[in-house]
Amino acid sequence: MKVIENRPSSLQVFEELESEVRSYCRSFPALFAKANGYQLWDVEGKQYIDFFAGAGALNYGHNNMRMKEKLIQYLINDGITHSLDMATKAKEMFLQRFHEVILKPRGMNYKVMFPGPTGTNSVESALKLARKVTGRETVMSFTNAFHGMTIGSLSVSGNKFKRKGAGIPLQNSVTMPFDRYFGDEIDTVSFIERFLEDNGSGVSLPAAIILETVQGEGGLHAASFHWLKRIRDICDRWKILLIVDDIQVGCGRTGTFFSFEPSGIQPDIICLSKSIGGYGLPMALTLIRPEIDIWEPGEHNGTFRGNNLSFVTATEALRYWETDAFSKEIKDKGEKIRHFLHDLVQNHPELEGEVRGRGLIQGIACGVEGMAENICAAAFERGLIIETSGPENEVVKLLPPLIIDEAGLTKGFEILDESIKKCKTSSTE
Structure with a gap:
């Protein structure tokens, strides 16, 4: 994102006391004080429309009233807050509802693991389990992938800047071209198959293939459903585990609860975080096919894997998915965004733009260097919070809360x- 230099004096404390690693407060230089639904207000009372949604952690909006009421009542009643992985009523209710509302209607059979509170915790647990199950070390990932900022997750991410931050060699992974990475003429699945078939390719049989169906941070590249099916076929043929990272594009972001549903595939492991907690509270899940759930008790753990406040709000969030109505609303809004973006590209040829993405994660890839950053900076000045995406920050990325209305x-x-x-x-x- 473009850094806006004219920062208000109210941000001085952050410049003096907070680490230089901070980023979003540089892109959005305001002191925010209040938020509701798809809107935020700063301390001066300026209103902002949110097309960022906490990087996908606020699919149901800021301070969702239904979830807030459940959370307040739970706190008033002295409900358990911290519990490691002990059994609590809040966890019991979430597990039952997640099975009844999400898994069972979709014919999905998975064990639920609570790996820690963030997305990268889920990815790390998935990589570790895949290696344990198969006895292999290598994990195959894709160009422009992003899976998190810890060492294992960085090893299967593509962004050069983020990988460099590790400070050490990132090993035991191999990168392959994502769908249409070379354009429409080159079949990247056949490319991958050739590497696996050839004992002289230098690529060892991987424990797992990890992918995002829509590459959120990598530039909004959306894999075709046919491509996803063929990757599933590769995994079946060579007994490779398929891990789908649905951390940003799951929980309804593309229209269906899981982003891969329209393709008809079922992954071996699914990573969820961000909006799975509903309210923006830390929470992550790793969904595991029962036959590969071979963990020993305590073999992978974490102090904050039992966030009961998130269980409460996550359980309430599942009410949105009791029928198909919410999914239909998201798809309709996604169509409106797509039409709008296509009109923008047509009306502003100077952008050299390309519309990318699916559902309520779409954007315009700008062919002019620096254009996307300038557009997002100008939008913030006018009261719209929107970020860039892609290895060169070349994509203007629309990521509004799923509950946004027509006026918003x-x-x-x-x-x-x-x-x-x-x-x-x-x-x-």
Whole structure:
């Protein structure tokens, strides 16, 4: 994201006391004080439309009233907050509801693991389990992938800047081209198959293949459903475990609860975090096919894997998925976003734009260097919180809460259009 230099004096304490590693407060230089639904307000009372949604952790909006009421009542009643992985009523209710509302209707049979509170915890547990199950070390990942900031997750991520931050060699992984990485003419699945078939390729048989169906941080590249099916076939043929990282694009972001549902595949392991907790509280799940759940008790653990406050809000969030109505709403909003973005690309050829993504994670990849960053910075000045994506920050990424209404979308669209016009004018001056 582009760093906006004119920061208000109210941010001085952060510059003086907080680490230089901070990033989003540089891109969005305001002192935020209040949030509700798809809107935020800073200390000066300025209102912002949220097309960022906590990087996908706030699918149900800020301070969702239904979840807030459940959370407040739980605290008033002295409900258990911290419990490691002990049995609690809050966990029991979540597990039962997740099975009844999400897994059972979809014919999915998975054990639920609580690996720790963040997405990278889920990915690390998935990688560790895949290696334990297969006895192999290598994990295959893809170009432009992003799976987290801890060492194992970085080893299967593609971003050069983030990988460099590890400070050590990132090993036991191999990177392959994602769907359409070389364009429409080259079949990347056949490319992968050739490496696995050839004993002279230098690529050992992997324990797992890990992928995102839509590469959220990597530039909104969306895999075709046919490509996903063929990757599943590769895994079946060579007895490789398939891990789907649904941390950002799951929990309804693409329209269905799991992003891979339209493809018809079922992964061996599924990673969930961000919006699985519903309210923005830390929570992560690793879903595991029962036959590969071969953990020894305590073999993978963590102090905060039992966040009962998240169990409470996550259970309430599942009410959105009791029928197909919410999914239909998301798909309809996704179509509106797609039409709007295509119109923008057509009306502003100077962007050299390409529409990418699926559902309520879409954006425009700009062919002009720095354009996406400038557009997002201009949008923030006008009251729209929106970030970039991609290895060169080349994508303007729309990630609004799933509950956003027509008025919120329309207002956001207007600001984005104005911001593009502003950047167009500036570039010609």
